[in-house]
Amino acid sequence: MSVMEKFKRAFFTENPVTVMLLGLCPTLAVTSSAENGIGMGLATTFVLVMSNLVISIFKNVIPARVRIPSFIVVIATFVTIVDMGLQATLYDLHKTLGLFIPLIVVNCLILGRAEAFASKNTIGQSLLDGVANGLGFTFALFILGGIREILGSGAFLGMPIIPGDWRTILLFVLAPGAFITLGFMLVGMNKISERLEGTKS
Amino acid sequence: MDASKQLLVMDSSPQGRVTESTSKIMNTVSLTLIPALAVSVWVFGWDAVRVLALTSVFCVGFEWLLSKWVSYKIDYMDGSALLTGILLAMNLPSSSPWWLILIGSLVAIGLGKQVFGGLGQNIFNPVLVSRTFLIISFPVELSLWPKPFAYDGSTGATPLGVLKTEGVGALSGTSIGDLAMGQMGGSVGEISALTLLLGAAYLIYKQYIAWEVPALFIGTVFVFTGIFYLIDPTTYADPVFHMFTGGLFIGALYMATDMVTSPLTKKGRIVFGIGCGFFTAVIRLFGSYPEGVSFAIVLMNGFVPLLDKYLPDKKFGMVKNG
Numbered sequence: 001m002s003v004m005e006k007f008k009r010a011f012f013t014e015n016p017v018t019v020m021l022l023g024l025c026p027t028l029a030v031t032s033s034a035e036n037g038i039g040m041g042l043a044t045t046f047v048l049v050m051s052n053l054v055i056s057i058f059k060n061v062i063p064a065r066v067r068i069p070s071f072i073v074v075i076a077t078f079v080t081i082v083d084m085g086l087q088a089t090l091y092d093l094h095k096t097l098g099l100f101i102p103l104i105v106v107n108c109l110i111l112g113r114a115e116a117f118a119s120k121n122t123i124g125q126s127l128l129d130g131v132a133n134g135l136g137f138t139f140a141l142f143i144l145g146g147i148r149e150i151l152g153s154g155a156f157l158g159m160p161i162i163p164g165d166w167r168t169i170l171l172f173v174l175a176p177g178a179f180i181t182l183g184f185m186l187v188g189m190n191k192i193s194e195r196l197e198g199t200k201s
Numbered sequence: 202m203d204a205s206k207q208l209l210v211m212d213s214s215p216q217g218r219v220t221e222s223t224s225k226i227m228n229t230v231s232l233t234l235i236p237a238l239a240v241s242v243w244v245f246g247w248d249a250v251r252v253l254a255l256t257s258v259f260c261v262g263f264e265w266l267l268s269k270w271v272s273y274k275i276d277y278m279d280g281s282a283l284l285t286g287i288l289l290a291m292n293l294p295s296s297s298p299w300w301l302i303l304i305g306s307l308v309a310i311g312l313g314k315q316v317f318g319g320l321g322q323n324i325f326n327p328v329l330v331s332r333t334f335l336i337i338s339f340p341v342e343l344s345l346w347p348k349p350f351a352y353d354g355s356t357g358a359t360p361l362g363v364l365k366t367e368g369v370g371a372l373s374g375t376s377i378g379d380l381a382m383g384q385m386g387g388s389v390g391e392i393s394a395l396t397l398l399l400g401a402a403y404l405i406y407k408q409y410i411a412w413e414v415p416a417l418f419i420g421t422v423f424v425f426t427g428i429f430y431l432i433d434p435t436t437y438a439d440p441v442f443h444m445f446t447g448g449l450f451i452g453a454l455y456m457a458t459d460m461v462t463s464p465l466t467k468k469g470r471i472v473f474g475i476g477c478g479f480f481t482a483v484i485r486l487f488g489s490y491p492e493g494v495s496f497a498i499v500l501m502n503g504f505v506p507l508l509d510k511y512l513p514d515k516k517f518g519m520v521k522n523g
Contacts, residue, residue, distance in 0.1 A: 169304070171338040180312065 006128055010136035012196055016109045017140035017182075018189040023109040026100050027141060028178040034157050037145025039093045041138025043086065043101060047078045048110050048137075049130035052118040056126035059119045071114045072105065079104045109137060140185070147181050148172045223320070226409055226460075227280030231287055233400030234455070238287075240383045240393035241295070244349045248295040249389045253287065255299060259306035260286030267315050281320050285309050288328040291390020291451060292495070293335070296347050296356060301339060305331045325502045326462045329495045336490070346386035358491075359386045360446045365491035369438050380445040391448040401454035410458035413470040414477070418453035419444060421478025422485075429486060443485065452494035453477070462502045469508035476501045 016022045026044070031037045054074050055062075062070045083101045086094040094101065104110065113133055118126040149155055152172030154162040162168070171177045241249040264282035268275035289309050293302065312334070313327025314320065336343050345356040360380065363371050379385065383393025390397075404410045427440035443449070448456075457463060457477050464470045477497045484493025 167300075167339060167342075169338045170340070171334055174337065176337070183316075 003128065006132045007135070008196075010132035011139055012189070012193045014136075015140055015189065016133055016137045017144075018186055019193070020109075020112075022112055023107040023137065024182075025103065026107060027144065028175070028182065030097055030100050031141050031145035031148055031178060032173045033149040033153065033155075034142055034146040035093070035149075036096055037141035037143075038138060039086075039090070040097055040100065041134070041141040043082045043097070044104055044107060044110070044137055045131070045134025046082055047075060047104050048113060048134040049127060050078045051075045051110055051114055052126040052130035053123065055114045055118040056121060056123045062119070067119065068111070068115070071111060071119075075110050075114070076105050109133065144178070144181055144185055147185070148177055151181075152177060223281065224276075224279040227284045229407065230404060230409065230455070231280065231284050233403050234287055234291070234390070236396035236399055237291070237383075237390050237393050237451070240396050241291070241389045244383055244392060245295040245347055245389065248347065249290075252293055252295050252297055252302065252389055253290040255302045256290040256293070256306055257283055257286035259303055260289065260310055263307055263310040264315075267311065271315060271319075273319060275315070275319055279320075282310060285314070285327055288390070288455060289331055291455075292328055292332045292388050292448070294343065294346050294356075294387075295389050296345055297342065301335065301342055304338075305335050308334045321461050323461055324505070325499050326456055326459050329456055329499050329502075332495045333499055336495070346388075348386055349384050349392075357386050360442070361485065361491040362386075364438050364442075369434075369436060372438060372442065377441055377445060380442070385446065387446075388448060388451075391451045394445050394450040397450045397454050401458075404458075409460075410454070411463075411467075411470050413467065414457050414463055414474040415453040417471055417474030418457055418478045418481075419449060421475050422449060422482050425479060425482035426486065437486065443482070447485075447492045448494040449481065452481075452498055456495070457498050457501070462505060464505050464508045464512070466509060466512055466514045468512035468514070469505070472508055472512060473501055473505065476504065 010016070012019075014020060017024070017027050023044070026040050030040045051071070051074050055071060079102060082104065083094075086097075086101065113129060117129045121129070146156060149157075150161065151169050152174075154160060154166060154168040169177075172181065238249070238253065261277060261282045264275060264277040268277050286306065286309075289302075289305055293305065297305075309327045309331035313325065313330035314323045317323040344358075344362070346359050346362070348355055348357045358366065360372065381394050383396070385392055401410065401415065405412050423440045423444050426437065426443040429437040430439045453474075457474070464473050477494075480497035480500055481493045484490060484496055490496070
């Protein structure tokens with residue numbers, strides 16, 4: 001599979017969020033703004049790439065019976081690194097994302113790629129897989145966070161884009177807004193991938 | 202052969218002719234709302250008419266727009282969109298700005314109904330989806346209720362709002378008779394319990410709505426708030442006050458009985474009515490919102506498929522333990 005094809009798959013036809021519906025907990029919880037979406041997405045991408053790398057290196061050493069705990073230990077290590085790194089460099093973002101950074105450990109996307117891909121493929125392929133899926137995840141979170149920020153706060157990436165005396169729809173910043181927006185996003189993405197594949201149902 | 206030109210139609214029984222149709226039912230329900238709307242116009246003036254006109258036009262308009270867009274057929278003139286519009290107006294304050302009504306109508310028709318596949322497919326009552334959406338999104342606009350007979354635009358809290366913020370002592374001046382007639386602040390259509398009862402009585406007589414849901418809904422609120430009133434009358438308002446304030450009557454009579462989103466079976470309707478009443482009372486007494494009718498109904502709407510499945514009606518001709 002070529003690099004381009006791989007990315008197209010991770011972004012559209014097999015996007016972790018909008019098609020496989022993996023990692024919905026951080027997807028719904030932290031995407032109240034586009035910035036949070038990017039932050040969460042990139043933190044997850046880092047963990048995903050590094051865990052894919054390490055697991056593909058040690059895939060022949062890890063006994064099959066204890067592979068899941070082993071994967072989790074590897075993932076948890078990188079999550080701790082991200083957690084501490086963000087706390088040291090981007091403290092505000094770290095405060096906003098809060099508990100959801102440690103919770104990257106239980107993001108099924110990461111364990112899913114480790115189990116389904118990295119433990120069976122070469123180092124290069126696993127790295128590419130991690131980058132593509134991580135960026136696909138980030139992309140979905142960015143769109144979701146962007147829509148919610150525009151509707152709910154009247155801003156995009158922190159910049160106000162509507163006149164000051166207009167009211168914003170508070171619901172989109174809150175939890176129900178996340179579900180509603182994600183629902184419409186799934187519809188939109190399904191339409192786009194139908195177009196891309198040229199199959200119209 | 203063209204079906205309309207067939208002279209002899211062979212069909213299986215039953216062959217009785219029914220004069221009921223969706224649009225007939227919808228229009229009848231709309232007509233029974235006229236007395237309650239008349240009281241609203243009397244209490245709130247022309248603003249009530251403005252809200253009603255805008256919701257009706259916007260709701261039918263969005264239904265028409267969506268009928269151009271979706272792949273299935275929408276009959277936008279069958280009266281259901283108009284009824285949604287009328288009921289939405291009755292659930293909003295008469296001071297609602299036009300953009301609030303526009304968003305509310307879009308949510309009711311789009312998110313409340315057509316997202317699920319149109320009339321008959323929706324899980325939640327479209328009007329209440331819209332109302333809860335607006336309460337959460339625009340808390341300021343939906344806590345400014347025009348005062349009754351104050352046609353100058355001055356606003357105040359509803360009786361339930363006063364109860365929530367200032368306690369039961371601040372309510373000493375309100376008379377139950379005024380509340381039952383509708384002389385209080387509130388949404389356009391929720392204020393007059395008696396005229397709503399009048400309209401709904403006709404619908405019950407026509408068997409368009411089942412009596413179990415409103416009776417048990419209102420009864421449960423009455424009993425539940427009554428227990429707390431008996432325990433401590435200085436903290437909790439009396440049950441008659443709870444019965445006639447807020448949206449209990451419009452909720453119980455017109456919202457909870459919506460054909461699409463209420464249970465099909467008698468046992469299901471009993472559980473549904475009690476559940477609505479219970480959650481309403483709990484939110485009113487202990488929640489952070491003064492009024493809980495719309496939240497309670499939307500919550501119980503979610504249980505309806507479950508109730509339909511696990512509380513079926515007894516079928517004729519079935520053998521026990523067969």
